[in-house]
Amino acid sequence: MSRGALVLGQRAWLLLGALSAVVGCSLWPGQSDDPPTRSKPEAQAGQGGAMAAPTTTVPTQTKPKTPRITRGRQGTGCSVRNDCAAGLSCVRGLCEPKSFGLTPTGKECEQIDCKKTADCCGNLPTEIPEKCRNRAAACTKTLPGCEPTACTRSSECAGGGVCTGHCLISTGECSGNLDCLANKCLSGKCSINFTACGSDADCSANTCGSGTCACGNPAYVPTLPVCTDPDCDGLCQWACEDSRCVIPTTCATDDDCFGSKPRCVSGGCVECTDSADCSFEKTCRSGSCETRCKDDTNCALFQACQAGQCIYVGCRSDRECSLIPDVNALELTPGFDPRLLRCHTDAGVGKCVIPCEVDAQCATTETCDAGLCTYIGCENSDECKSILGVYNQTTSDTQPWIPAVDCRDVDDDNP
Secondary structure (H helix, E strand, O other), X not given: OOHHXXXXXXHHXXXXXXXXXXXXXXXXXXXXXXOOOOOOOOOOOOXXXXXXXXXXXXXXXXXXXXXXXXXXXXXXXXXXXXXXXXXXXXXXXXXXXXXXXOOOOOEEEEEEOOOOHHHHOOOOOOOOOHHHOOHHHHHOOEOOOOOOOEEOOHHHOHHHOEEEEEEOOOOXXXXXXXXXXXXXXXXXXXXXXXXXXXXXXXXXXXXXXXXXXXXXXXXXXXXXXXXXXXXXXXXXXXXXXXXXXXXXXXXXXXXXXXXXXXXXXXXXXXXXXXXXXXXXOEEXXXXXXXXXXXXXXXXXXXXXXXXXXXXXXXXXXXXXXXXXXXXXXXXXXXXXXHHHOEEEEEOOEEEEEOEOOOHHHOOOOEEEEOOXXXXXXXXXXXXXXXXXXXXXXXXXXXXXXXXXXXXXXXXXXXX
16 A cells, blocks of 8 residues: 555544544533433434434423412411401401400399398497497498499499599599689680680580599598497498498488598488588589589580489480590590590490400400490309409408309399
């Protein structure tokens, strides 16, 4: 073989090797130098030694998942009702149950101390020496039978308690409108709440309202000799009145009377014998001091002037509720918007109430009934032990009786 033929053959072999490298080692666009994954092994060479083209699997794109919405559980924050899970509603920014499954019973708990005076005395002697008759009135710090409940007049307070309220605009305790400074129009401004005015009629009346029975004994003088006289120790000083053991309101003289009933008339303690015993704006009627009036403006909030006497009638319109000068008069949360109130009338007396849709909008002792927050009440007397806190009671010389409790219909006045 000639030298030229040998060189030609070597070039042919080099060209064939380059072509094989191109077929077997091609780079795939957009991928690494590694060959793509094949769905099956490469086909073997067919006739004529030709190599089959490689096959690949195209990746399938995964559709994005729709995010799952989780609604709030009880107690979690919310803005609207459908922020909360089923069965819950958005109340004051929290998910709360729509209903607690409680139904108003129409019954209330009553405390029963006695049926007769002997029930108040236990084993203590009931015969009391004359010098000891005033011991309970002078030596008892808190009036037995009196409870600090809401009131509109002192006659509603048991045990001789005095109904004490607060002035609706200015601060201060009061037992009548005279105790509250008048809201006058001075130089275009009301003198107490400083709103614009053209006359006194434009200034809200500063009346006495939001009364509560004050149960401190105003006749309490522990330094009197009768309070330390050993002859007066261990004697029964109480009597049964309206199923409660109280300091007796029977009397022989004014000295036997105390509290809101300091006068003795026909053997009984009363508030007054004539109008001189009452404060300036009141008159004595049947032993009680009543507010004199010419028209409704002389009366406290939610009272009306009837036959010269201020009578509690409650609200008479939703608008009247929304114009309350001080929501504290209704014992509402400070800052509560009174425009949310509605006037609900029952048995002729109106009451400003908060309308409701679900139980959680009401107090813990109330449930939403027919759109109004209604007191749950009691079902049986056993519940009243917890409601009134009357349990683990024992007798002593200062309380020789053990209170009983009973769950009764609201309209049931029988002991």
